[in-house]
Amino acid sequence: MNCVEVRELVHRYGGDTVLGGIELQVPRGSIYGFLGPNGAGKTTTLRLLLGLLKKQQGSITLFGQSLDGHRIEILRKVGALIESPSVYDHLTAVENLELLRRVHRCPPRRIQEVLSLVDLADTKGKSARQFSLGMRQRLGIAIALLHGPELLILDEPTNGLDPNGIIEMRALLKRLNREHGITILISSHLLAEVERLVTDVGVISRGVMRFQGPMSELKRRQPRALTLSLRTNDDGKALRILAEQGLGARTDDGRLVLPRSSDGEVAAVNRCLVSQGLEVYELSAGGNDLEANFMELIEARP
Incomplete structure (x- = not known):
């Protein structure tokens, strides 16, 4: 069963077609790499999946339900980090999470649980402005995990990270998928990084899906251009x-x-x-x- 089903999704900005009727299927339990160059339409697609942009044409289904009629119910099962995380720099990781815990009405213990998951449990009184870029990204993921989502949507989470930060992020995402059963949809323009992480992949260019399937199938595909x-x-x-x-x-x-x-x-x-x-x-x-x-x-x- 697919966690995400997108059919004939079209989106235009003014007279420019950003998405030209794409199809997207994310298998439940997978780490799905949404791969393409900058400007290919990845972020627009993710924003449409989250209802952050108004859908113009096509259908979006998550967990077997249409986003049109069940948006609030669906989003309770989704965590997301689009572009850079929004945090209060003067607050600690715990204080940032406490604000959102009250919104989501999660039990207090959930804060320490997600901080442990992303290896930020020992930050104590350090404010977010003192965090490295990698720590801020992990705090953003902790925020996205706070309400216990089944699907995690991440837009270029390794952007700007140093090699060590990229390795830590990759290990974290694999652990969330393997040990906690979270389906992960991750966009990236970095082929080498996606290759090491994902089970399934979709390749988009100029708003058109060029390939979709298991990563093993993409590797087996014989290129015409040697x-x-x-x-x-x-x-x-x-x-x-x-x-x-x-x-x-x-x-x-x-x-x-x-x-x-x-x-x-x-x-x-x-x-x-x-x-x-x-x-x-x-x-x-x-x-x-x-x-x-x-x-x-x-x-x-x-």
Whole structure:
């Protein structure tokens, strides 16, 4: 059974179509990665799911109920963190949570429970303004968890975090899903991070869903646009030579990457560079198929 069902969802800002009739199905118990470049329509979709934007066209169903007629009932089962968390900087984590505990009418013990879940139980008298960015994000998640939701919706929760903060966030989300049975819908533009975290994925670009299914299925999908990755003793010179040959090479993480169509093309690139006096240290056909899949999907035209 799906926790979230979206059908033919269309949204426009003025004359611009931000969502062009997308379909979205989030399986219950999954960690669903909503993946796409900035401006693809991810945040707009999440805002529509939460009723923060008025739906223009299509249907939204959560927990088997239409958002149109059961919004309050549905949102009691949903926790969300959209963009940066809204907290009172002069208050401690406990004081921030106490304000919302009264709104949700949760038992007092719930504050310490959620602080323990997000590893903020020892912050004591420290005010929120003294928190690191990672601690603020975890406090935002604690706020979202306060009323015991079944579904957690997070919009780019690792934005701005350092590598250690990203690792801590990933571990937290996996623990919430595995040990507490919370379905998590998380948007991101970071393929590598989503790959390590999610069970299911939806890829959106220019307001159109390009792929949806288990992450394992996306990994198995053979990209049409294969790549060639290489490293030389002078990558700057190699880039100029390849450009003169009409090959659209680019630099990526200390390597040169260019499209390839055949094994013969690989050999031709190697011969061309060696004949120009370059030493080719590494030549790898194929590269990261998952990355190639993703780039092919988001660059495709409707």
